[in-house]
Amino acid sequence: MMELKTDTSVDAMYEAGQVVASALTAVRKAADVGVSLVELDEVAREVLRAAGATSPFLGYRPTFAPTPFPAVICASVNDAIVHGxxxxxxxxxxxxxxxxxxxxxxxxxxxSAISFTVGTPRPADVRLIETAERALAAGIEAAVVGNRMGDIAHAIGTVCRAAGYGIMEDYGGHGIGRRMHEDPPVPNEGRPGRGIPLRRGMVLAIEPMLIGGGTDTYRTAPDGWTLRTTDGTRAAHVEHTVAITETTPRILTSRH
Structure with a gap:
């Protein structure tokens, strides 16, 4: 069931969102050649500890997962799309x-999620990440009262497809509130004017996931969690938690 949040609740969610923003900023700063993914996870853990926050990722086990998730971040490298x-x-x-x-x-x-390159960037990777960020911005811009969920999905999908990238059809964003995953689902491709009406108090995690090779197919790695491109091309994933207000969308995970 979808819960509409009060202004007070949205303010509280902003505080949680800023912890996430701080963790991502710290991880991005620490990411350098030679640094391990486990070390990046520890950076995020320390930010959460210092803020008195806990991780909704750690120990999370959806129906598809063979084991509980063992970390506070998902770290997906190169052909890994999400859930690394x-x-x-x-x-x-x-x-x-x-x-x-x-x-x-x-x-x-x-x-929230970010994508970035380490060391010397490949031009194709820069374009992929920039497109993912443009798709996210388009989806956020469409998250206004009077639109429908399909308008968000269409905005994201239009940017991705125009650039020649693939989209994960079975994965997308979601409602968020007292739990990380709530109703409604937020697809990354759809038809404008379709789907549920967007209402003040809805809070959505909007998250484009782009496949660089242009296909929509992916595979699950042996760990049962990581989703990788089937053609070995690179992928990008960006995300913000966004509240729908009477006026413009409010990004609760903004990084300053």
Missing amino acids: IPDGYRLRDGDLVSIDCGAQLGGWAGD
Whole structure:
């Protein structure tokens, strides 16, 4: 069931969202050639600890997962799209990294993701990330009262398809509130004017996931969590938690 949030609740969610923003900023700053994914996870853990927040990722086990998730960030490198488990892999020059992080603070959740390159960037990776960020911005811009969910999906999908990238059809954004994953689902492709009406008090995690090779297919890695492109091309994932207000969308995970 979808819960409409009060202004007070949205303010509380902003506090959780800012913990997430701080964790992602710290992880991005720490990410360098030779740094392991486990070390990046520890950076995020320390930010959460210092803020008195907990992780909605740690120990999370949806129906598809063979084991509970063992970290506070998802760290997906190169052909990994989402849900990468931080391990001993050490970042290399030119890697494309996507980091997804959540925080639970005061009974409310925040969720956000960034993609970036390490060391010397490949022009194709820069274009992929920039397109993902443009798609996210388009989706957020469409998150206004009077529109429908299909308008958000159409805005994201239009940017991705125009650039020649693939989209994960079975994965997208979601409602968020007291739990990380709530109704309604937020698809990354759809028809404008369709779907549920957008209402003040809805809070959505909007998250484009782009596949660089242009296909829409992916596979699950042996760990049962990581989703990788089937053609080995690179992927990008960006996300913000956004509240729908009477006027413009309010980004609760904004990074300053």
